[in-house]
Amino acid sequence: MSTDTPPQERETTGNGKAPMLEADHVQLYFPIKQGVLIDRTIGHVHAVDDVSLSLNEGETMGIVGESGCGKSTLARCFVRLLEPTDGAIRYRGQDITHLGRKALDPMRREVQLVFQDPVASLNPRKRVGQIVGTPLRRSGMERGKVEGRVRDLLERVGLNPEHINRFPHEFSGGQRQRIGIARALAMDPQLIVLDEPVSALDVSIQAQVVNLLDDLQDDLGLSYVFIAHDLSVVRHVSDTIAVMYLGKLMELSPARELYTKPIHPYTEALLEAIPIPDPEENSRRERNVLGGEPPNPITPPSGCRFHTRCPHATEVCRVVEPPLAEYGGGHVAACHHPLNVTAAEVAGAVRSPLSPLSAGEEMPSANGASDARARGGAGTQTATAAREADDGGQTA
Amino acid sequence: MAERLLDVDGLQVSFVTEDGVVRAVDGVSFTLDRGEVVAIVGESGSGKSVTAMTLMGLTRGPNSRFGGSARLRDRELVTATEDELQRIRGEEIAMIFQDPISSLSPVHRIGDQIVEQIRAHEKISKAAALDRTVQLMERVGIPRAAERARAYPHEFSGGMRQRAMIAMALSLSPSVLIADEPTTALDVTIQAQILEEIRQLSRESDSGVIFVTHDLGVVADIADRVVVMYSGRVVEQGTLNEIFYDPQHPYTWGLLGSVTRMDREPPHRLPAIPGQPPSLVNAPTGCHFRPRCPHAFDKCGEVPPLESHVSESEDHLDRCWLDVSEKRQRREVEDGRIGLGQGPVAA
Numbered sequence: 001m002s003t004d005t006p007p008q009e010r011e012t013t014g015n016g017k018a019p020m021l022e023a024d025h026v027q028l029y030f031p032i033k034q035g036v037l038i039d040r041t042i043g044h045v046h047a048v049d050d051v052s053l054s055l056n057e058g059e060t061m062g063i064v065g066e067s068g069c070g071k072s073t074l075a076r077c078f079v080r081l082l083e084p085t086d087g088a089i090r091y092r093g094q095d096i097t098h099l100g101r102k103a104l105d106p107m108r109r110e111v112q113l114v115f116q117d118p119v120a121s122l123n124p125r126k127r128v129g130q131i132v133g134t135p136l137r138r139s140g141m142e143r144g145k146v147e148g149r150v151r152d153l154l155e156r157v158g159l160n161p162e163h164i165n166r167f168p169h170e171f172s173g174g175q176r177q178r179i180g181i182a183r184a185l186a187m188d189p190q191l192i193v194l195d196e197p198v199s200a201l202d203v204s205i206q207a208q209v210v211n212l213l214d215d216l217q218d219d220l221g222l223s224y225v226f227i228a229h230d231l232s233v234v235r236h237v238s239d240t241i242a243v244m245y246l247g248k249l250m251e252l253s254p255a256r257e258l259y260t261k262p263i264h265p266y267t268e269a270l271l272e273a274i275p276i277p278d279p280e281e282n283s284r285r286e287r288n289v290l291g292g293e294p295p296n297p298i299t300p301p302s303g304c305r306f307h308t309r310c311p312h313a314t315e316v317c318r319v320v321e322p323p324l325a326e327y328g329g330g331h332v333a334a335c336h337h338p339l340n341v342t343a344a345e346v347a348g349a350v351r352s353p354l355s356p357l358s359a360g361e362e363m364p365s366a367n368g369a370s371d372a373r374a375r376g377g378a379g380t381q382t383a384t385a386a387r388e389a390d391d392g393g394q395t396a
Numbered sequence: 397m398a399e400r401l402l403d404v405d406g407l408q409v410s411f412v413t414e415d416g417v418v419r420a421v422d423g424v425s426f427t428l429d430r431g432e433v434v435a436i437v438g439e440s441g442s443g444k445s446v447t448a449m450t451l452m453g454l455t456r457g458p459n460s461r462f463g464g465s466a467r468l469r470d471r472e473l474v475t476a477t478e479d480e481l482q483r484i485r486g487e488e489i490a491m492i493f494q495d496p497i498s499s500l501s502p503v504h505r506i507g508d509q510i511v512e513q514i515r516a517h518e519k520i521s522k523a524a525a526l527d528r529t530v531q532l533m534e535r536v537g538i539p540r541a542a543e544r545a546r547a548y549p550h551e552f553s554g555g556m557r558q559r560a561m562i563a564m565a566l567s568l569s570p571s572v573l574i575a576d577e578p579t580t581a582l583d584v585t586i587q588a589q590i591l592e593e594i595r596q597l598s599r600e601s602d603s604g605v606i607f608v609t610h611d612l613g614v615v616a617d618i619a620d621r622v623v624v625m626y627s628g629r630v631v632e633q634g635t636l637n638e639i640f641y642d643p644q645h646p647y648t649w650g651l652l653g654s655v656t657r658m659d660r661e662p663p664h665r666l667p668a669i670p671g672q673p674p675s676l677v678n679a680p681t682g683c684h685f686r687p688r689c690p691h692a693f694d695k696c697g698e699v700p701p702l703e704s705h706v707s708e709s710e711d712h713l714d715r716c717w718l719d720v721s722e723k724r725q726r727r728e729v730e731d732g733r734i735g736l737g738q739g740p741v742a743a
Contacts, residue, residue, distance in 0.1 A: 172673075204439065204650060206666075207654045207669075211666055211668060229584070235662055276658060277657060289585075
């Protein structure tokens with residue numbers, strides 16, 4: 001992680017480097033089957049619906065969204081535990097979307113997965129040495145060498161190598177997650193997909209594990225895909241953050257900018273929903289609590305999927321699916337009424353190639369933007385943004 | 397002054413296990429007045445949930461041992477008979493649990509479960525109880541309540557289930573409401589809705605709320621007073637502002653330091669509290685936080701008393717041997733930001 005590098009150095013697009021991992025219009029629908037003798041497919045759960053993302057070597061992509069947004073399904077597509085129903089996944093330029101088990105083998109060594117629940121993801125009957133050593137033995141390492149390597153790995157993740165013969169239940173939650181990380185590191189991976197790795201841990205322990213991941217990335221040059229259900233922890237690890245809602249990509253932004261300048265109303269709602277641990281600041285802050293609940297992914301809403309809960313939604317949102325508009329600096333959002341952008345930025349926005357194929361042609365208009373701002377509330381930040389918009393309009 | 401509802405004094409709960417005696421709660425004292433929200437904050441194993449459950453008599457069992465007292469107005473809860481408790485539960489104290497799916501019966505309709513609770517305590521007809529149930533469900537924001545009362549828990553979303561739990565807890569207008577991590581299992585946008593609901597209800601009903609949580613953000617959002625627990629003991633308690641702006645115990649500093657703030661640039665490195673919480677079977681002697689505390693010194697081998705050390709408030713209590721002026725100097729890590737600090741070497 002490099003929170004101190006200026007944002008322009010952390011751009012993810014157009015710097016010539018081939019992306020390490022690419023999702024190209026990935027779609028995964030789970031069929032719903034019903035029937036007594038013959039299973040008939042009566043519908044689909046639209047888990048991931050036309051999402052395009054790319055991750056550069058040595059960087060971290062945070063993927064954020066609430067339950068049912070498809071973030072974990074997408075992560076499982078990345079490591080090919082699931083096969084997308086449409087679109088393509090490319091690892092280092094190679095299309096792995098439909099590869100078979102054998103052909104996936106080399107990639108499986110380089111890409112590892114760390115799970116959310118450190119209790120469920122470690123076999124309770126195996127000793128730590130066996131758990132961490134299994135991938136080593138499977139890859140053909142000599143028996144005598146395995147133990148030494150396991151000890152090194154345990155030490156690397158901050159565990160006592162003397163505990164090699166203990167069982168998972170003898171460790172605390174944070175330590176168990178470290179075991180999961182040690183297992184992932186065993187194969188010298190290039191990319192680790194972390195599926196909510198700290199959600200089950202206490203706050204003070206979360207920080208320990210996040211710092212460990214940070215150190216490992218610096219020392220070993222790892223790339224991470226970091227899945228999270230809210231915007232708090234991802235901030236510390238990510239270079240770019242993707243916000244998903246009901247199977248769609250809503251916003252993609254350099255990490256720092258997402259917090260100061262959320263463009264999509266859903267991102268703003270996610271930020272506002274997190275209480276600030278400062279009583280005065282918290283009561284001063286104007287919060288619009290987002291009403292309602294995410295709709296059913298079997299029959300997702302037409303147009304923009306967020307329109308049923310969005311305070312800024314208008315007729316166009318109900319009808320036309322917004323394309324992902326690129327606002328410069330790699331900041332992309334799919335909204336007809338973008339927030340926190342100047343009129344000049346809206347005018348300069350171009351349709352991003354990441355846009356879903358089903359998206360409409362309508363780009364957000366400067367008019368619509370200022371409209372949305374007016375409805376957005378009377379916060380000081382909004383007022384400044386509106387003023388900037390006026391200035392921008394004059395110079396443009 | 398508002399009416400005192402609960403007075404917990406030196407409460408002790410331990411469980412006899414194969415590995416030894418687990419001292420889950422070791423001398424916890426706090427009070428709850430009408431109309432206030434007291435947050436009990438702590439991490440896994442701090443004893444916050446055991447404290448809450450003991451007030452409801454839910455930790456009783458052949459291997460449980462109790463000490464101290466917990467009085468609801470004038471009634472002693474620790475030694476109350478099962479019959480007395482039966483009456484108190486629901487009528488006087490109600491509880492909202494963390495996981496609504498495992499605390500609701502999967503084979504009974506939501507409405508019937510609430511009706512059953514009402515009729516167990518009051519002699520009213522089924523129809524009247526159902527009417528009240530529907531009203532309650534409407535009040536906690538369940539749309540189409542009359543229809544939804546006939547649904548089963550699995551037909552509800554997580555947030556709606558938690559609303560149903562709240563409706564059930566409110567059904568007998570209890571004077572004390574205990575919420576044990578009611579939003580931990582929910583998505584952030586739904587959490588915001590439920591918190592809003594609880595805040596509004598505590599204001600309207602004028603009951604006292606004990607809010608158990610590990611999340612200091614939620615505390616800042618909802619509490620009037622805060623009790624910080626660590627390893628079975630209260631390490632600090634005070635008003636919301638005292639805990640957030642003048643915290644006295646190093647563990648509180650560490651907790652405050654390790655939460656992320658959405659409105660600020662994050663620190664370069666996430667401040668963590670080193671080490672692990674101690675085992676409750678053979679906890680360290682003296683201050684339980686000593687092994688993880690960079691500020692520990694010789695005296696910490698003795699258990700510090702829970703008393704007020706600050707001149708500003710008699711009700712701001714903490715369990716730490718450090719001198720107040722020294723604390724105030726050591727706890728600041730970066731411009732205004734509070735954290736665990738580095739200990740005397742770096743200071």
